[in-house]
Amino acid sequence: MLPEPLYKSLAQTLADAEGDRREIVRLTAEYPDLSVEDGYRIQDELVALKQAQGHRVLATKMGFTSRAKMKQMNVNDPIYGHVFDYMAVDDGVLYLHELIHPKVEAEIAFVLGKDIEGPGITGAQVLAATEYVLPALEIIDSRYENFHFTLPDVIADNTSASRVFLGTTLRKPDELELDLVGVTLSINGELRDLGAGAAVLGHPAHSVAMLANMLARRGQKLKAGQLILTGGITGAHPLSVGDLVCAKWDGLGSIEFVVKE
Numbered sequence: 001m002l003p004e005p006l007y008k009s010l011a012q013t014l015a016d017a018e019g020d021r022r023e024i025v026r027l028t029a030e031y032p033d034l035s036v037e038d039g040y041r042i043q044d045e046l047v048a049l050k051q052a053q054g055h056r057v058l059a060t061k062m063g064f065t066s067r068a069k070m071k072q073m074n075v076n077d078p079i080y081g082h083v084f085d086y087m088a089v090d091d092g093v094l095y096l097h098e099l100i101h102p103k104v105e106a107e108i109a110f111v112l113g114k115d116i117e118g119p120g121i122t123g124a125q126v127l128a129a130t131e132y133v134l135p136a137l138e139i140i141d142s143r144y145e146n147f148h149f150t151l152p153d154v155i156a157d158n159t160s161a162s163r164v165f166l167g168t169t170l171r172k173p174d175e176l177e178l179d180l181v182g183v184t185l186s187i188n189g190e191l192r193d194l195g196a197g198a199a200v201l202g203h204p205a206h207s208v209a210m211l212a213n214m215l216a217r218r219g220q221k222l223k224a225g226q227l228i229l230t231g232g233i234t235g236a237h238p239l240s241v242g243d244l245v246c247a248k249w250d251g252l253g254s255i256e257f258v259v260k261e
Contacts, residue, residue, distance in 0.1 A: 011045035039155030065231025081159030105232035118216030135167035169253035
């Protein structure tokens with residue numbers, strides 16, 4: 001546990017790094033004993049800080065939702081963070097000068113029709129409570145030098161949340177076999193990555209279930225109307241000025257954007 005005022009101070013450091021668009025050294029370089037719980041406490045302060053500035057939480061996002069990534073990071077659970085209203089891009093243009101070193105990954109997002117409260121929530125319960133699903137491209141942009149961090153660092157940094165493009169095709173979850181939904185991610189007409197919904201914990205609904213159960217440990221729940229990004233089906237790919245990015249989902253349409261200075 002850190003001294004109470006330090007949580008606010010570190011949250012401010014991360015918020016300033018995002019606002020100034022500059023890399024900082026990971027927090028654990030100075031605070032090597034930083035725990036996962038400390039990371040979430042800092043993230044909580046970061047959320048409070050954004051809300052005090054007039055921003056609202058647009059979505060909850062999951063990270064490290066592939067088994068390979070969890071094994072690589074030596075964790076048993078994914079991690080979660082928050083996407084704010086100012087992070088949504090709706091004009092098809094990503095401006096590089098607003099970010100540090102962004103990467104893009106393709107996901108499936110859920111919108112809930114009912115509250116979900118853990119523990120013990122299953123993927124089947126999530127599907128029954130889901131209003132619809134839609135495609136999403138998440139732009140992650142770690143505030144740390146060279147995307148180099150430990151688990152508590154990335155949690156504190158709001159899981160590298162920075163921008164999101166949401167698709168306009170909405171489907172009921174029972175209209176698709178979400179674990180079999182294929183996704184291709186192309187940059188400048190070249191296929192960079194592909195995958196299926198099963199890359200996310202075997203089924204994207206399992207990601208939402210795990211989120212509900214993780215939140216339950218902190219006395220929180222998922223609410224009707226909530227938007228949830230379930231985690232990357234593809235890997236995260238770096239972006240440069242001039243890039244044209246196009247992702248296509250089976251049954252969920254496509255999203256396209258261009259990267260400008």
